[in-house]
Amino acid sequence: MRRIAGLGTIFFVTVGLLLLTNRLTSEAQTVVTTILIEDQVVLPNAKRLGINLGVHDQFGASQLLKNVITNPGFESGEFATLLFSDESGTEQLFRQDNWEVAWNSPRVGQPVGFWDGARYEVLLGEAQGQQGTITQFEHSDNRLTFNVDPDGQGRQFGDEDLIVVRKPIAGYEANLHNRGSGVADPTETRPNSPGTQSLKLTPRPSGGAVFRYFMDSFGRDGDQTANKLL
Incomplete structure (x- = not known):
């Protein structure tokens, strides 16, 4: 009988703790955080700051970055x-x-x-x-x-x-093939681009100049969210 009574006591205390925990959790979930956004500009023309997200790479988990290509606009x-x-x-x-x-x-x-x-x-x-x-x-x-x-x-x-x-x-690493050359051209930008330069490819007589950027198949074969997060 003592053993049963002891178990009953333990069961009662456990149920009491569960009820208390559920009540506290329920109260915590009812707290509402309100954020007010005003139209007043506190600091106009603020300088943009870069955020260090680690090494930028085109392989493996680095493709979690939305912008997989390090400098798609070939900017300086x-x-x-x-x-x-x-x-x-x-x-x-x-x-x-x-x-x-x-x-x-x-x-x-x-x-x-x-x-x-x-x-x-x-x-x-x-x-x-x-x-x-x-x-x-x-x-x-x-x-x-x-x-x-x-x-x-x-x-x-x-x-x-x-x-x-x-x-x-220059702002980019030129991975050129066919022995062509590539230089930054500040006199021409892409249509409707806010940038200040483009990459100008100059082919050799023996063949064209090609800019290539290699990536593994992590996004295709592994994590389908690759290059869509940050």
């Missing part, structure tokens, strides 16, 4: 770097601190001439606010060296000035 991009200058700066040049030319490889560092024509801006330090153009990028004294043409009166670069350097790039 921007290559930029943040760096600190060392103590050897003058009004005409600065050198990158914490980096040696000997450490350059195909994956890191930049070759001579890479930053020619780029723009720079000093964000923090003795030359804060100074902007201008990189006239010549070279390797000297085992350092990445930036020769500059400042906008207006130049100032000497200080030790550990924080500088951003940026330059436009």
